[in-house]
Amino acid sequence: MPASLSGKWEMISNVNFDNYMIALGISASLRKIAAKLTLKKKIERQEDQFIVKTTSTFRNYTVTFKVGQEFNEFTKGLDNRHLKSLVRWEGNKLICEQTGEKKNRGWTHWIEDDKLHLELFCEGQVCKQVYKNVSKTR
Ligand code: VL7
Numbered sequence: 001m002p003a004s005l006s007g008k009w010e011m012i013s014n015v016n017f018d019n020y021m022i023a024l025g026i027s028a029s030l031r032k033i034a035a036k037l038t039l040k041k042k043i044e045r046q047e048d049q050f051i052v053k054t055t056s057t058f059r060n061y062t063v064t065f066k067v068g069q070e071f072n073e074f075t076k077g078l079d080n081r082h083l084k085s086l087v088r089w090e091g092n093k094l095i096c097e098q099t100g101e102k103k104n105r106g107w108t109h110w111i112e113d114d115k116l117h118l119e120l121f122c123e124g125q126v127c128k129q130v131y132k133n134v135s136k137t138r
Contacts, residue, residue, distance in 0.1 A: 003111035005050075005094060009041040009131035012115075020120050020127035024079040024102065033058055041116065041131055050087070050094075065096075073098065 021031045037056040044051040048067045054060065059077045065087050073085040083100040098105040105122045116131040 003092075003114070004045070005043045005109055005111060005116065006045045007043060007133055007135035009043070009116045010134045011039040011129055012132050013128075013130045014039075015128045016125060017127045017129075019125045020122055023122040023125040026079060039129070040134075043116075067094075
């Protein structure tokens with residue numbers, strides 16, 4: 001049984017976030033605020049259905065999807081774009097392709113050393129985030 005993505009997580013590192021946001025076309029003023037945030041994730045899973053909540057003191061973002069089923073995603077409060085998104089498993093990695101105006105856009109989640117890892121990518125930029133587990137029970 002692979003380690004579960006489910007639970008509550010808190011960001012402990014965030015590399016190249018600014019260039020990822022630049023690739024998304026986020027304004028300098030918004031990037032300045034975003035750069036200071038400690039992001040949290042709450043991931044809930046029921047079989048093939050996932051709910052991923054990203055929260056912060058500034059804004060929150062929730063996405064709900066079923067693995068292998070394309071869905072319409074609106075990145076409300078982020079870059080406010082409409083995407084066709086598709087999440088799949090590749091080994092122990094959960095990979096999302098976000099098709100839209102921006103090329104080569106998506107993210108990958110996996111567990112390594114009890115940490116939640118996330119790569120956010122867009123048009124050649126890769127932001128790497130690591131989260132520690134803050135669930136009350138595992
Ligand atoms: C979501 C934000 C920057 C605009 C607000 C600051 C951040 C956080 O897509 C994401 O996660 C996936 C995988 O876990 C599930 O949705 C990343 C955060 C990236 C990009 C855009 C700055 C505005 C607020 C809610």
